[in-house]
Amino acid sequence: MNPLIFIGLKLLTERKRQALVSILGVALGVGAFIAMSAVMNGFQSYFVQQVVDVNAHITLKVEETEDPEKILRLAYGSDILSDVLGSKPKELKDKITGYKNFLTKYQQDDRIIGVAPHLTGQAIINYGTKEKSASMIGIDETLEKKASIMDQYLEHGNIEKLTTDRNSIIIGKVLAKDLGVREIGKKVTLVAPNGAVYTLKVSDFFNSGITTIDQVRVYLNLRTLQAILDKPNQVNELIFKVKNVDEADKIAADISKDTGYFAESWQKAYSNILDIFKLQDWITYMIVFAILIVSAFGIFNIMMMTVLEKKKDIAILKAIGYEDTDVTKIFVFQGLLVGLIGALVGCALGYLIQVWLSSLDFNLEGMIRTKGFVLDRDPIYYVYGFLFAVIFSFFASFYPSWRASSLFPVDIFRSGG
Amino acid sequence: MNTIIEAKDITKTVGLNKILKGVSLQIKQGDLLSIIGVSGSGKSTLMYILGLLDEPTTGEILVNDNPINFKDKKYLSYIRNKKVGFVFQFHYLISELTALENVLIPTLKNINNNKKESEEKCASLLDSLGLKGKEKRKPYELSGGEQQRVAIARALANDPEIIMADEPTGNLDSKNTRIVMDIFIELNLQGKAILMITHENDLAKETNRIIKMNDGIIESIS
Ligand SMILES: Nc1ncnc2c1ncn2[C@@H]1O[C@H](COP(=O)(O)OP(=O)(O)OP(=O)(O)O)[C@@H](O)[C@H]1O
Numbered sequence: 001m002n003p004l005i006f007i008g009l010k011l012l013t014e015r016k017r018q019a020l021v022s023i024l025g026v027a028l029g030v031g032a033f034i035a036m037s038a039v040m041n042g043f044q045s046y047f048v049q050q051v052v053d054v055n056a057h058i059t060l061k062v063e064e065t066e067d068p069e070k071i072l073r074l075a076y077g078s079d080i081l082s083d084v085l086g087s088k089p090k091e092l093k094d095k096i097t098g099y100k101n102f103l104t105k106y107q108q109d110d111r112i113i114g115v116a117p118h119l120t121g122q123a124i125i126n127y128g129t130k131e132k133s134a135s136m137i138g139i140d141e142t143l144e145k146k147a148s149i150m151d152q153y154l155e156h157g158n159i160e161k162l163t164t165d166r167n168s169i170i171i172g173k174v175l176a177k178d179l180g181v182r183e184i185g186k187k188v189t190l191v192a193p194n195g196a197v198y199t200l201k202v203s204d205f206f207n208s209g210i211t212t213i214d215q216v217r218v219y220l221n222l223r224t225l226q227a228i229l230d231k232p233n234q235v236n237e238l239i240f241k242v243k244n245v246d247e248a249d250k251i252a253a254d255i256s257k258d259t260g261y262f263a264e265s266w267q268k269a270y271s272n273i274l275d276i277f278k279l280q281d282w283i284t285y286m287i288v289f290a291i292l293i294v295s296a297f298g299i300f301n302i303m304m305m306t307v308l309e310k311k312k313d314i315a316i317l318k319a320i321g322y323e324d325t326d327v328t329k330i331f332v333f334q335g336l337l338v339g340l341i342g343a344l345v346g347c348a349l350g351y352l353i354q355v356w357l358s359s360l361d362f363n364l365e366g367m368i369r370t371k372g373f374v375l376d377r378d379p380i381y382y383v384y385g386f387l388f389a390v391i392f393s394f395f396a397s398f399y400p401s402w403r404a405s406s407l408f409p410v411d412i413f414r415s416g417g
Numbered sequence: 418m419n420t421i422i423e424a425k426d427i428t429k430t431v432g433l434n435k436i437l438k439g440v441s442l443q444i445k446q447g448d449l450l451s452i453i454g455v456s457g458s459g460k461s462t463l464m465y466i467l468g469l470l471d472e473p474t475t476g477e478i479l480v481n482d483n484p485i486n487f488k489d490k491k492y493l494s495y496i497r498n499k500k501v502g503f504v505f506q507f508h509y510l511i512s513e514l515t516a517l518e519n520v521l522i523p524t525l526k527n528i529n530n531n532k533k534e535s536e537e538k539c540a541s542l543l544d545s546l547g548l549k550g551k552e553k554r555k556p557y558e559l560s561g562g563e564q565q566r567v568a569i570a571r572a573l574a575n576d577p578e579i580i581m582a583d584e585p586t587g588n589l590d591s592k593n594t595r596i597v598m599d600i601f602i603e604l605n606l607q608g609k610a611i612l613m614i615t616h617e618n619d620l621a622k623e624t625n626r627i628i629k630m631n632d633g634i635i636e637s638i639s
């Protein structure tokens with residue numbers, strides 16, 4: 001065995017309690033890092049994946065603007081200005097003119113997988129004595145399947161029912177629960193904004209796992225909704241599914257420019273939540289960083305104490321021929337070993353916490369609904385945690401080791417040790 | 418006889434304090450010499466410089482007739498490891514290591530050494546110093562005299578040409594002082610040079626040369 005390792009090992013193993021405390025400190029930091037990363041990133045990527053896929057990658061809609069002229073210009077061309085006072089901008093506002101051309105155009109775009117038209121509107125739904133408001137989306141079932149994965153969230157896979165039975169309705173799982181609708185085939189009453197009442201048959205439940213969506217959303221056949229809202233052949237949204245979700249921003253900008261309507265990418269639509277996630281990441285990593293700093297400080301402290309207590313040993317080692325770098329190595333080795341063992345124990349600890357978390361079976365009802373934690377068990381977090389710990393302990397032991405190596409043995413011998 | 422270490426007009430100044438004011442000395446193979454003098458006369462300082470632990474302010478140190486460059490720390494370490502064995506008033510044994518491991522430490526510095534051979538050699542050193550059966554003991558499980566003998570064994574581990582001892586018996590009772598003194602005389606008979614600082618004139622008288630220091634200079638050699 002290398003003599004430096006031999007000496008370092010002896011110095012370390014003869015002070016087991018201190019060494020164990022340092023190791024435990026590092027292990028806690030690494031374990032916490034691995035467990036927290038898995039929970040946070042698992043939650044975030046689950047959420048992003050859900051919202052990105054449930055809602056469109058890009059939604060093209062009529063720009064929400066206070067400027068009625070712009071709408072009119074969009075609808076009738078730029079020479080309409082003289083008619084502004086006499087027209088009713090509100091009614092014209094919510095409509096994408098020439099959407100069929102856009103559909104054919106963007107179906108040929110390489111970057112886009114699918115385009116589908118939506119008509120959206122509000123309504124009240126009654127079931128028995130219960131009454132809830134709902135956001136209706138009228139869809140073309142065949143196009144919708146290409147542009148979103150909403151069909152994957154249907155509990156019974158009955159999306160074709162919208163075509164085969166024009167009076168069917170798919171309602172959000174939470175909404176269904178709120179209304180008391182427990183099985184498909186039940187009839188609900190829908191009150192349109194103009195007061196007209198329709199009876200529709202529940203053909204499926206939509207369960208995306210995102211509470212805010214599942215408690216309001218209902219799907220109807222596009223034609224049915226156009227009839228209900230009295231907007232024949234109109235749509236007010238186009239949704240796009242793109243090949244690369246990270247390019248959604250850029251493609252959305254292109255679509256906005258080409259169509260004159262407002263194309264919003266999922267990143268824009270969820271920028272609030274993405275910002276919150278960033279903040280959440282910061283807080284998480286600050287905490288983990290703090291734990292690692294504390295454990296690094298523990299190593300530093302113990303190393304420093306060892307160096308001070310071991311001055312005599314350092315002096316004699318140097319006197320009998322060990323060089324400054326040898327002494328540095330003896331002490332850095334101890335710090336690294338503590339970091340290394342701590343990191344390994346921490347990885348095991350992180351793994352155990354992950355196993356435990358994933359074994360938990362509970363119904364989480366919040367921003368999203370899942371059974372237990374959604375964990376991101378990417379092995380890279382082990383690598384990061386391990387590297388952080390080893391690098392931290394290296395730096396933590398560096399100063400004490402340098403202090404040890406720069407000790408002048410004569411000073412010790414003179415003071416009588 | 419060959420000169421092992423030679424000091425040429427050494428001075429040592431720390432701040433305004435002139436500790437050594439021009440000391441010249443030759444130590445040859447097989448020498449047995451003692452340094453005496455009142456406290457503060459510069460005995461230890463001279464020994465540290467001769468042992469390459471400290472640097473003279475002016476003057477020159479020659480090891481085997483080669484002048485030493487005190488900037489070459491690696492070489493200083495090498496010479497201390499190979500040619501010099503130190504013994505101090507305090508034993509400076511590493512308390513985490515056994516007696517045998519403590520003696521092994523200087524031999525481990527040279528990774529070309531066969532560990533097994535070194536261990537056997539160090540064990541027989543301990544044996545020859547009357548510590549048979551105590552190789553596995555930790556320093557605190559040994560008496561003061563035994564600790565000092567382990568320290569002497571450590572000084573001998575790399576078979577140095579010279580032993581430098583700074584008041585090696587300062588902490589010992591008369592019985593153990595006798596034992597240590599006999600070890601030094603025996604080692605000298607085997608050919609090792611011995612340089613010993615002492616306050617006890619009786620011990621100094623047993624050596625071949627007595628160097629008397631006073632106020633940073635050699636007052637007399639007898
Ligand atoms: N680093 C230093 N700074 C200032 N003065 C020093 C330093 N080292 C030694 N001295 C002084 O140098 C003088 C000689 O010290 P040294 O230890 O060589 O004496 P000594 O002869 O070994 O004495 P003793 O018999 O007490 O061991 C002393 O007066 C001491 O105070």
Ligand SMILES: [Mg+2]
Nearest residue numbers: 460461462583
């Ligand atoms: Mg002295």
